[in-house]
Structures are given as C-alpha cells and as structure tokens.
Amino acid sequence: MSGALLNIDNVTVSFDGFKALNNLNFSMNEGELRVIIGPNGAGKTTFLDVITGKVKPTEGKAYFKGSDLSKHKEHEISRMGVGRKFQTPRVYLNLSPRENLELSANRQKSVFPTLLKQTPTPEKRTVNSLLETIGLYEKGDIPAALLSHGEKQWLEIGMLVAQSPDLLLVDEPVAGLTDEETEKTGKLLMALAESHSVIVIEHDMEFVRQIARQVTVLHEGSVLFEGTMDQVQNDPRVIEVYLGQEATVTPEQMLILRIAASMAWADDNFAPVQQEVILSELSRQFASDPAGQQALREELQNYLAKRIPLEELVPQLQTPQQRELALKLSYEIISSNTINETEARVYQRLLSLLDLPPETVARLEAAALESLKS
Amino acid sequence: MAVDLPIQPRRTSKALRQKRLLIEAGIVVAIALVLILVMPLVLTGFRLGLLGRFLSLAIVALGIDLIWGFTGLLSLGHGIFFALGGYAFAMYLQLTELPAGQLPEFFSLYGVSSLPWFWQPFYSLPFTLLAMVAIPAIVAGLFGYLVFRNRIRGVYFSILTQAALVVFFNFFNGQQKLINGTNGLKTATSVFLGQQVGGPEMRYFFYVATVIALALMYALCRWLTSGRFGRMLVAIRDDENRVRFSGYNPASFKVLVFAVSGAIAGIAGALYTVQSGIISPQAMDIGFSIEMVIWVAVGGRATLIGAILGAVLVNIARTMLSERFPDVWLFFQGALFLLVVTALPDGIVGWVRSRFGDRLPALFGGPSAVPAYVAEMELEAESYREKELADQ
C-alpha cells in the first residue's frame, strides 16, 4: 500500500455505540479523482471528518502521505495538504471574496508571520487569477455575505485551491445549485482534478456520471463496492442499497440485459417496441411462472436506461450459452423495427466481439425472427 | 440570488489608502492636541480629572472591542486585567519614597513585619512599567490558552471569564496580609517623580499621559485590525472551523489577541488608578466588567472610534445622571443594555454609517462594521449549518 496518497486502514468510528464507520478500508493514489456515493447515513461525511482530523477513529488508522492522521490536529492536517469543502458553503461572510482567498492562500499560517508580513505579490497574483477562474472577479471586493449560494460554493472551492492542497475533499458541491451552475461546478472540478487528487461526495447521480472515473460506494459505514461508474450501476448490491429491494437478477443476467439495452440504444432511439421485446424475452428467459415474469419485467425496466459500450460488456460474458443468448436477443431487438444503417453497423461489431461460428449465428438469427413473429 | 449592490466595493488604490492613513493620523494627533492643550482651559480641574478617567476607560474599551467587536469573544472579566495593571502601579507607589526598611503603613495593621516577596521587584520603576503591561498580558494569555485550546467559546467562554473575575475578586478581597484586602491601595498621597500623585501638576501629567496612551493604543489596535491579521480575526468570528480547515490554528490567534487586550486593559487600569487615587477589589466588580462591554456596544463594535466614543459618552451620562438622580442610573443602564442590543446592534457609529453611508469618508473605518443585514445572513447560514449538522 505504500505510495498511496491516502490510506484508511480498518477504521471504525463509533458514537455512543453507533458505528458511523465500521472497519472501513480505503486507499487512493496520487492524481486520482474519486467519487464517493452512498445512501443517507452511510458515513460519507464522517469519512471526511476522519481524514480532516475532526473526528478521531475509535479503532484503526488513517494515513495521509504515510503519516498517521490521528496524531495531528485539523489545522496541521490542512497544512499537510488536505483541503476540505463543507456541505453548505462556509466562507467568511464579512470579508470580501478577495480577502477570503488571500487568507487561504497565505503560505505561513502561524500567528506572527500573519501579523507582521504583507501579502506577497505572487500570492496576490494567485488570488486574482483564482477570482477570474471562479468567476468572481467583478464581485471580488464586496462582502461575501452578498454572494448567491452558488457563488459562495465556488468561492469556497476557490479557497481550497488557494491553499494548494494535494488532496481536495469536496462534500456535495452541487446541492442546491441550478442545472447550469451544476455543470459549471462539474467543469471546475474536472479542471482541478488535472493537477490535484480529489475526493467528491455526491448524491446527484447525473453529476456523478459527468465527473466520475472511479466510484466508491459506502454503505453502513463500510465500503460496499468500488469500481467504474458502469460497474457500480451494474452491481446488484449497489442497486439493492439504492433501490431498497434485493435485485433478483444475477450479474450474468444483468450483463445480457445491458447488452440488449445498448443494442436498443444503438441508433439513439429506444423504441417502445424494442423495450417490449427485451422485457418479454428476458422475463421469459429468467423466470418460470407468470407472476414471477411480471415482477421481473418491472424490475428490469429500472435497469434499461444505461447505455454502455459493447466493448466493455461483451468480454465479460463467460459461457457460450450466454453469448448465444445475447446474440439472439440483440438480433431480435434490431429486427423489431426496421433495421437502419447504424444498427447494422453496431450489430456487425457485436458479431465480431462475440466471435461465434457462422452457422451458429445463422441458426440464432432464424430463431430470433421466429420468436419475433410469435 | 445575487443581490444588486447598494454599497461600493471596499477596495481602493494604494495611493488613496496611504493618503487616508495620513489624514487619519493627522486627525488623531489634532484631537490629542485639543485634549491636551484646549481642554484644560475649558474644564475645571475636577471635570478635567473626570475626563482623564473616562479617557483611560476608553483605553479598556479599545481592548474589549479588539476581542469582542472583531474576534467575537465576549469577555466579562476584563476587570481582572484592569485591576492587575492598577495594582502593579499602586504597589510601586506604595514603596516609592519609603525610608529603607520601612513597610507601607497598612501592613502594620495586620502585624506583617516583612514585605511579602512579590512586592520586592516593585521598588523598581522600569519593572513596574513592564509589569503593568506584562502581568495582565500573561494572565490573560494563560487563561486564554487553557480555555481556547479546548475550543471553549461563545457563552461558555463568557461565563468562565466572569467566574475568573469573581475568583480574582475573592482572592484580592481576602488577602489583607498580602495586598490590603478589601481596602485596596491608595495612591493620592504617594510621590511620583518628585511630585505628589494627587497634586495638580501630577494630575495634569497623568491626564496627558492618558491622552497619549489612548492615541498609541488606538494606533496599535488600528494596526492589528487592518491587514491580514485583522481579517483573520474577523474570519475567526465568522467561522472558526473554516479557519481551522484552512490550516490556521485559531486558538493561537485568540490567545494572542486576548493577551494584547489584557495588556491594554492593564495600562488603562494603571492610568485610572493614579487619576482616581485608589485601586481596590471593587475594580473587579462583576457589573463594572460587563459595563465595559456596553461602552463598546453603544459606540459601535468593530469600529475603534465607536469604542472610544461609547466609553466617554456612557460615562458622561453616568456622571450627569448619578449626580442628579442617583436612583435612576441603574434603570438607565439596564435600559441601555436592552436598547443597544435590540434596537441599535451596530451602535452609534453603525447608525451614523447606515444613515449617512458613503457620504462620510471612511476615515476612521478600519474594516467596516458588520451591518445588520450581514448579521442576518449569518443567521441564515447558521440555520443551514444546523441542517448540515442534523443531517446524520
């Protein structure tokens, strides 16, 4: 685990017996952008509290750049290079954005340098360019109390950057923002991720999709799952945690479903008839009795919205049976309405990825047309 | 929603700022000269003495403003530091011109035959002058360190300062053999620099010293509250946690500013003592220390000129009222507390500013006072924060 920027080792935090974090293990490398999601009460904010030293672990250790965080106070950890943005914007309301940034940009944060030294010119320049970046140059000299909610959010992010930390912790940056502001914030974070390691905690899934590369899912104080956004969305446990019901489909079945959905999305047009084909076909495949089929249809419908590149999905198919099923279903889907050029091209790609013998393909296509008619 | 701003940005060019600073310095010197040269011609000796005392109280008010107005720490115990400064000077005055081997008179009442050890250094004037500043500063710094490092703040801090005040009162009140207990130390008949302290020459001397000290303390506070350090203080008042997560240790800033404030109170106490002729544990009365806060509140907190103005005005009002209607003063003072807190939260200076706004050049500005609307938004932010905290 050496070389990891942040390493959380079996950390438990309990408040009067309630375990906000429970044997949490987490590690993150330099330069990563990591998104942490999880339902309410999963321990996301406590997780940040542990990293920033606001809460000391009851058990276990947290290491930042190899040094034990429980031995340091908040301001020392901050000086080590951890910056934190709170859930609601917290800026100094009676100071101007410029003054807010100048305080954060200050390199020597002990009492006497702060008292005796003037703000050096390079820091002033940094502050000016930051004001530019967060779009507050015009409002740089009015009290921050007069800024809008979104502007305060950016100001706080700007203050983090001014600290020039190695690790940025951002707690729900887009809560309460308009769509436009959300997108802008996303771009700002992506730009920051170029040069910093970032941990973002977020609820807004659209936003997570916009920025996420690697996602960690927390649940009841522990890591439930770690992976790419697509893997996360395919994982039945995550779905269970989020949708509150147990997913009855196996990961393999989910995979088939995903491939089918991607085929249906191939021409950017998910026709209702295609949805009907997928749902009826798969529910028949995966469940035996009519009641079970009906329940499955409703569940599967939840999973259709995602469109994931075939190149990622197909290699995950394990057995020839699964491949055959995927092919048959896909052919059925594109044939359900008129096949256009795009669909044909995507289908060809699927064929090459599946790499099935030609006679099998011919047999399956015939079978598909057969079941479509019935 | 972004607001269309009714107020002008605060930033100004460097040249303009320097010019303003010069004008401000000029005004301070001019006022000081008027106080020193003109006032003695206008006022009788008694009234001038009163003015001198009020001005020394204005010095404490500056110290209170520094910690309460700017940093948000409400001390109800500044009487401690005031009294410590006063006692330090008074102890020197007990010993000066004393024949070798003799003790101050009151010791004989309690049968004390040798000078208590801690009196010894007060034979020396330089030590006394240093102690006047250093002892209150050290006591304040130590108390501040013990309290702030545990993140005790807000109301907790205030009532702890009050308890400390009671404790110091009890200590000084109970120790007859060490410090003459409840009777205090009298200075009027002592001799300082070859003159009797209570005599007219010395009285004028201390009056001038008070005016100069006030101007110097004003300059000190002005320096502390402008620039990065001053903004840091405001930042601590606004959101201490944010300060912490920005890599500063708020406790050390608070300890420093509390110690400075204590030292300022010590100087004020010494000057007040020699002008009133006595220092006794009464200087550590609970009411007196809270009253100091109300001077600042009346004048306008987070404005230095407000602190001075408030101290002088309230004390003038007190003298006038209690001369004529002794019963009414407490009612008046109580009403003043209520009025200032509910109706005039930004004090006189804040009211004048909101009334005349930008037409007044921000000569005595410093960081501008917290307008009430900002405080309101602060509340709003507070409720957000509560929401955040309640989230779990």
Place this chain on the structure above:
Amino acid sequence: MIEGLIAGLFDGISIGAVLLIVALGLAIVFGLMGVINLAHGELMMLGAYTTYVVQNGAKGLGGWAVESYIFVALPLAFLVAALVGLLMERSVIRHLYGRPLETLLATWGVSLILRQFVRSVNSPMAIGLVIFAALFVVGLWVLRRYTDWERIRSWANPVFFLLSFAIAALAGFILQSSGSAQFTRAWFSARNVDVTPPSWLRGGLALGTVLQFPYARLFIIVLTVLCLVGIYWFLQKSVWGLRIRSVTQNRSMSACLGIPTERVDALTFALGSGLAGIAGCAVTLLGSVGPNLGGNYIVDAFMVVVVGGVGKLVGSIVAAMVIGIITYLVGSGTLALVLSPFAALQPVTDFFTFFATTSMAKVMVFALIIAFLQVRPAGMFPQKGRSVEV
C-alpha cells in the same frame, strides 16, 4: 474523625443542593435555547422577596399561618418569577435568538433593572407601572384592531411605547410629589431584610453528640429532590416535556413537525425562571434577603452548568454535588484538619489551610474546574456524535 467527615459531607451536599436548585433552571434554559440568563439571580431575588412578603402577611394572620407560610410562598415565588421570566422572554429574548452573546448582555440589563426596582419600588412607582401596562396593552389592542397595524408597526410601536411610558412616568411623578410620606415610602428598604423561618425549621436533627443536621438544610435537600423529580416527570412524561426535549435536540425538525417552538421557548424560559423563584424562596432559610442576593449564588450556578455539560440533568446533579462538597471540604478547613496529623504532609496541609475560607475555596474550585475542562472540555456528560460542535 469519621463523624467530622460525615458532617462535612452533609454540609457539602447541602451546599450542592442549593447550587443545584439554582442551576436547574439555568441548565434547562441553556440546554434548550443556548441562552445563559444573567438575570437568573435576580429572579431568585424576586422569589426571596415574595417569600418575605408572604411571611409578613402570615405574621399578620398569626397562629398556624406563621408556621406554614412557606407552603404558600413556594408556589407564589414560582409564579412571580415565572411571570417575570415569561415577560422577559416575550419582550426581549425572543428577538435575540441565535445571538447568545447579545442575549447575555440583554439579560444583564434586565438584572440591573430588577435590582434597582426592588430598591426603589414604592406605591407611586407601582401605580405608574400599572398605568403603563394598561395603556400599552389596551392601546396596542385598539391599534391592532382598528388600524392597518402591519403598515404602521415600524414607527407606531416605539412611539406608542414611549407615549405610554411618558404618561405613566408623569402620573407616577405627580403621585410621588403629592403623596404622603407613608405613601411614597419604598416598599423594601435598600438594606437587607430577614425572613424568619417557621419554628419547625429551626434547630436540627441531632445524631450522637457531634452530628447535627439543621432542619433548614434538610428541608432544602428535600425540596431540591422534589424539584428534580418534578422536572424529570414533566420532561419525560408530559406532552410539553416531550416537546421541550424534541426542540432541545433538533429545533428545525421539531418546527417542521408542527411543534410550536416559540411557545416551547416561552414555556421553558418561564419554567426555568420559576425554578429560580423556588430557589430564592429556599435560600431565605439560610440568610437575609437583599437586592444583591442573586449575585452570591449565580456564578457558582454557572459553573455547575459548565461542568455538568449540556442536555442532561444528571450532569448538573453530579456537578452540583461535587462542587458543593469540594467547596465545603476546602473552605471549612476540614481537609486541612484531616491532613494535619500527618507531619510529612505539612506543606500540603499549609496549602489547604491557605484556601480554608469560603471565598478562597472558590478560588481553588475554579482552578479545579479549569483543570477539569482540560480533560473534558464539554463537561461531564457531553453530547456525542458528528453533529456536536465543541
């Protein structure tokens, strides 16, 4: 030796009981609203004066009334203090929520006014007050009824307040200057007055030859326990108690659930003030009553709140007992006496002898409290969890 210690313990507990009964109201109000009421001591003082008045009345009746006046005085003291507290909350403190430091100053203003009030209240002043209250209340009612109140309130409120005040002051002044000396005499002199306890509270319960438990102190201990039980019952079992607890834990959530938080605040403040009144009544058994009565107890009561921590009554109980016992053991010299037989401990004995007066004991207790706060900054029973900001 053992008997001395038991006697010391008893005295300590009785000091603690007084502290607790004073601190109880403070702690509840502080827990709910984050407000420290600096006028708490003056509310006590009002309770004490109420007791004095009741006792004077009882003397007039004579006989059994003299023996049992305290049972009338207790509820009356509660009522008077609670009403004044309610008035305070509605007129001032309500406007200052979220600004605890300003509240501190405002309550100090109230305490100054109350102190001077008992010194100088006389019949003309009381009549003036009644006139003022009548004018203001009736006038406001009329204005609200017959005018567009919301539109004019910003200027009408202060103008109207001043107008009624001026009329009342004038009336009081005229009465003052024309009335007889008897009529304008202050009700209570500025000097302290004494309340004579009923005869059954004088003397004490003797155990053996050395031990003596004064009835007055036993009575206070019992009263404190009763108050505790009452408060506990009220908070745990009654509807309003549940509301108070819910607002204490999460104000905004409670408001969302339809709990009238404003009324909860007012009720709690009145309750806390009423407890101060009872405490005031209780301390009349221990000493004389004067305008500055509250000041003697209030700072110690603050320390009970600080040491006990917020939100749990048990914290206040333990803190009060510990502070009471330490104060007594140090202040009475018991500790120094216990240590004196051991020659090796001479310096320690000298140390404790130095602190062996009531006021010096406070010095030591304060030092101990500061030391304690180094270990437990949030008090004995702090609230835990992510949501706690120390």
